[in-house]
Amino acid sequence: MHIINKVLHFGVNPSLSKSEQSKVQLTNVFLVIMFSAVPFYFISFYIIDVSILKKSWGFLFPLLIYPIGMYCSYLGKITAARHFLMIGFISGIFYFLLFLGSGVGVEMFFFVVIALSYLIKPEKSPHFSYLYLVVCIIMMIIGYQNYQTSFTIQMDEKTRMLMAVVMGPMAVILLFVMIKFFNDKIDNFIYETTAQKEQLEHLNKELNHFAYIASHNLNEPVRTMDSFIDIIKEEYHDPKNEDLNVYFTFIEDASSRMHTMIDSLLSYSKIGRELNFQNCNISSIISLVERDLSFLIKENHVNIQKTALPEINCHSLYLQQLFQNLISNAIKFQKPDSNPKIEISCEEKGGFWQFCVADNGIGIHESNLESVFQMFTKIHRSEEYEGSGIGLAFCKKIIDMHGGEIWIKSKENEGSEIYFTIAKDL
Secondary structure (H helix, E strand, O other), X not given: OHHHXXXXXXXXXXXXXXXXXXXXXXHHHHHHHHHHHHHHHHHHHHHHOHHHHHHHHHHHHXXXXXXXXXXXXHOOOHHXXXXXXXXXXXXXXXXXXXXXXXXXXXXXXXXXXXXHHHHOOOOOOOOHHHHHHHHHHHHHHHHHHOOOOOOOOOOOHHHHHHHHHHHHHHHHHHHHHHHXXXXXXXXXXXXXXXXXHHHHHHHHHHHHHHHHHHHHHHHHHHHHHXXXXXXXXXXXXXXXXXXXXHHHHHHXXXXXXXXXXXXXXXXXXXXXXXXXXEEEEHHHHHHHHHHHOHHHHHHOOOEEEEOOOOEEEEOHHHHXXXXXXXXXXXXXXXXXXXOXXXXXXXXXXXXXXXXXXXXXXXXXXXXXXXXXXXOOOOOOOOOOOOOOOOHHHHHHHHHHHOOOOEEEEEOOOOOEEEEEEEEOOO
C-alpha cells in the first residue's frame, strides 16, 4: 500500500495549485488502473477463449505506454504523463473496437476518455480536452468503418456476452473514480470557500473594530489641540500681525479636516453593525434626501429627475446615506456657473435591481475610475472641492452589504454615471 500511495503522489508538487495537484493524482490513479487492467484482460481472454489470445498482441502497446507515463509523472513532467495516459487509453480502446467489434461495450470507453480529458486538462493548456475529443471522434469513425473486417474475431453470442461482462465492470470502476474525484473537488471547493469567507469576515470585524477604536481615540488629542490653539490665539492675538493670523487659519482648517476625516472613519466603521433589511420605497428615501439637502439644492438651482423607482428590501438608513452622498457629490463637483442636473433611474437585471445616478458635472479622468472607491481618495484639488475622500468608499461598503456591486462611467467635463446593484433576495 505504501508503494502504491507513493506512485499515486508522483509529480504532486507543493508549488502547484490544489486543483492541479488533484489532477496529477487522478492521472496517476488512471495510469495504475489501466496498467493493471491489461494483464486482467489477457487472463480473461484466456479463460473465455484461448484463440482470442492469438490476436491480442496489440495490447502490448498500451502495456508499454502506461509505465512511460508513470515515469514522466515521477520526473515531474506532468503534461507528458497526461498525454501518455490518453494515448495509451485511446489506442487500447481503438484496438478493442477492431479486435472485438461492436456490441461488447467498447464504445462507452470513448465517453470515459472524453470525460477524463476534461478532468485532467492542465490549467495552462485549455485546449487539451478538445484535442482528445477530436481524436476520439476520428478513432470511432475509423473503428466503425473497419468493423467486421478479417481482423475482427468472430464470436458466438455466449462469448460476446462474456466479453461484455468483462468490459462493463472496468467502465463502471473508471466512472466511479472520476465521479469520486469530481465530488472531492466540489467538497474541497466548498471547504476552501467557507474557510476563506470566515477568515474574511473575521478580518473585516477586526478592521472595523480597529477603525472604531482608532477614530474614537484620535478625537481626544485633536480636541486637546483645538483647546490649546484657542488659548494661544487669545494670548497672542494681534490684528496687525497678518502672517500670524494666516498661520492660525491654516491650523484651524487642518484641524477641521482632521475632525471630518475622523468622523467619517467612525461612521464607516459602524456600517453593517446592525443589519435590518425591510421593504422600502426608494422614491420616499430620495424625497427624504431632497428634504435634508433642500438648502443646497435651492442654492445651486439643482434639477433632480427620477424615473419610476421600485420598492425593494434594503436597509433604509444606509440607502438614504448612499443617495445623500451621491447627490451631494453631483452638486459639489460642478463646473462654475452651471446648473446641476441629476437623473436617477432603476431597472431589473436578473436577481438584482440596477440603479443609476447620472449628473452633468466635471466628470472624472479615465485613469482615476478604478481608485475612486478607495478610502481617502481625493481626485480633485482640495482648495477647489472640499471633502474627506471617504464618500464613495462609504457607498461601496453599503452596496457590498446589500450583495451588489458599484461602478462608475465618466468622462472629464462630460459628467458621470454611477451604477450600483442591490440583490433582490435580501
